[in-house]
Amino acid sequence: MKQLLVLIFTLFAAVNIQAASKYDNPDTLVVARDGTGEFRNIDDAIEVCRAFMEYHKVIFVKKGTYKEKLIIPQWLTNIEICGEDRDQTIITWDDHANINKMGTFRTYTLKIQGSRITLKNITIENNAARLGQAVALHTEGDMLTFLNCRFLGHQDTIYTGNARSRQYFKDCYIEGTTDFIFGPATAWFEHCDIFCKANSYITAASTPQDIPYGYVFNNCRITAAENVSKVYLGRPWRDYGYTLFMNCDLPRQIRPEGWHHWQKEREKTARYLEYNNRGEGANTSQRVGWSRQLTKKEAEKITLNEVFSVNDTWNPNK
Numbered sequence: 001m002k003q004l005l006v007l008i009f010t011l012f013a014a015v016n017i018q019a020a021s022k023y024d025n026p027d028t029l030v031v032a033r034d035g036t037g038e039f040r041n042i043d044d045a046i047e048v049c050r051a052f053m054e055y056h057k058v059i060f061v062k063k064g065t066y067k068e069k070l071i072i073p074q075w076l077t078n079i080e081i082c083g084e085d086r087d088q089t090i091i092t093w094d095d096h097a098n099i100n101k102m103g104t105f106r107t108y109t110l111k112i113q114g115s116r117i118t119l120k121n122i123t124i125e126n127n128a129a130r131l132g133q134a135v136a137l138h139t140e141g142d143m144l145t146f147l148n149c150r151f152l153g154h155q156d157t158i159y160t161g162n163a164r165s166r167q168y169f170k171d172c173y174i175e176g177t178t179d180f181i182f183g184p185a186t187a188w189f190e191h192c193d194i195f196c197k198a199n200s201y202i203t204a205a206s207t208p209q210d211i212p213y214g215y216v217f218n219n220c221r222i223t224a225a226e227n228v229s230k231v232y233l234g235r236p237w238r239d240y241g242y243t244l245f246m247n248c249d250l251p252r253q254i255r256p257e258g259w260h261h262w263q264k265e266r267e268k269t270a271r272y273l274e275y276n277n278r279g280e281g282a283n284t285s286q287r288v289g290w291s292r293q294l295t296k297k298e299a300e301k302i303t304l305n306e307v308f309s310v311n312d313t314w315n316p317n318k
Helices: 002-020 042-047 264-268 296-300
Strands: 029-031 057-061 064-067 070-072 079-083 089-093 110-112 118-120 123-126 137-139 144-147 150-152 158-160 166-170 173-176 181-183 186-190 193-196 201-205 215-218 221-224 232-234 242-246 271-275
Touching: 029 042, 042 057, 042 070, 201 242, 232 242, 232 271, 271 296
Parallel strands: 029 057, 057 079, 064 089, 070 110, 079 118, 089 123, 110 137, 118 144, 123 150, 137 158, 144 166, 150 173, 158 181, 166 186, 173 193, 181 201, 186 215, 193 221, 201 232, 215 242, 242 271
Antiparallel strands: none
């Protein structure tokens, strides 16, 4: 009888282990709002992913609008969330800072705390009314990659948190009003469309003094709404903020002085740079005296390998 009970317990434990590990493999998880996938909500697919995965796990999200406030926690790694169609696969939420005094950093639609996370072909939107700061994407993890994504919002659309983290945005569309790309992280924007919806500031870097690079915009196109006439490339949210625009299209709406100090004393520490930009807004003859134009030799040294060598040799293109 005792042997029979042991056998039953062993079989029961084996079944439980098998059930618990159903998704512990590199297979793709499918999310569809219409019920044709394994999950109807993206959060449910994130929940079944194993902690600290060493393999690449894809969550494929079919076209649809997903009203979800999402967190990818710190213990999740190597996840790719891939939309079926960038413009028709939308994750949306509508919190803003003045709802119950929640403040800026609780307003996110998507917060990424895990590392080695990729988003591809998808829209992240904060659809709040223009009544306060409203973050669409909030990043804290390292080695984050965003490919052909849209980020929609007003003030504070993208928050790049965590000073020693790195983010790579390629072929993305980013829109907003005030300081809509802000934070302390190191981020490279390659061939992105940046759309200014109001007279205000594109960036608000808060790069720490000991971090050599903050925001690098390379081969990007800056555009503005028809009613917009006065846009600054950036202002330093904290001392030593770093922002570089190189090889970019700058429209006529860019202010002749280019940059704002936010607070007068930050003129002494702000690291604001430009190189080889084009368009009506690229004229540097009236730029503020505390910004700088790189030489060709200096610009050639600013590569992905160089900028992302803060922690190790991560290169998102390899």
